Amino acid sequence: MTFFRRILCRAGLALALATAAAAAAEERGPVTNLPLPRYVSLKASEANVRRGPSLTHRIDWVFVRRNLPLRITAEHGHWRRVQDRDGAGGWVHYSLLSGVRTVVVEEERVALRARPEEGAPAIAELEAGVIARLGACRPDWCRLTAGGYRGWARKAGLWGVAPDELRD
Missing domain, CATH: 2.30.30.40 (SH3 Domains)
Known part of the structure; x- marks a missing residue:
């Protein structure tokens, strides 16, 4: 195989892999056309x-x-x-x-804070297994409502929201 043919084969393979990765990242449900998962x-x-x-x-x-x-x-x-x-x-x-959308608390205790920052006052503490309604999400924090309380919790302690998910 000539040098140029090998380069073209490698470029074609790289393009095919990139296309497959993009398709997997943007997979849509065949019925609803909504993202999966x-x-x-x-x-x-x-x-x-x-x-x-x-x-x-x-x-x-x-x-x-x-x-x-x-x-x-x-x-x-x-x-x-x-x-x-x-x-x-x-x-x-x-x-x-x-x-x-709801989330479940995965850590033993998660502080519900007044603002999406570590030093903000804690409004309540949510125990593991508590289900909360999901509101807005920033890169590391989500706004939750649970048991009559509303505040911000670190995303890392929750299940039901993707780590990179942002919500208004």
Whole structure:
């Protein structure tokens, strides 16, 4: 193979890899055309989690926590494949999901602060497992509402929001 042919092959391979990486970064659901993965919350107080995207598939378990944040990883018709913070998941009917965003506190205690800065006064402390409604997000902080309190928490202690996600 000549020198120029090798360079063209390498350039073609590099372009193909870059295109594949860009496509993966911008993956869209075939049904909704919304980004995958994306976060939603559980609208219902109970939701059957199935092995496949239909009523004929076996129920593996039931989510029983309203407002639980979930990550959608796939779509098929009226069904969404979801995962919880532990990675457990399956297929749930879309009518049981909501676009209202929530997060769950992952650290033992997370301070809810008056402003998005470490030295700001703490309004409340949220314990691990608390579910909060998600508001605006900056690079390291998100505005939350939980238990009648509203304030800012460090994004690193939360599940249900992407590390690079910004929200108004």
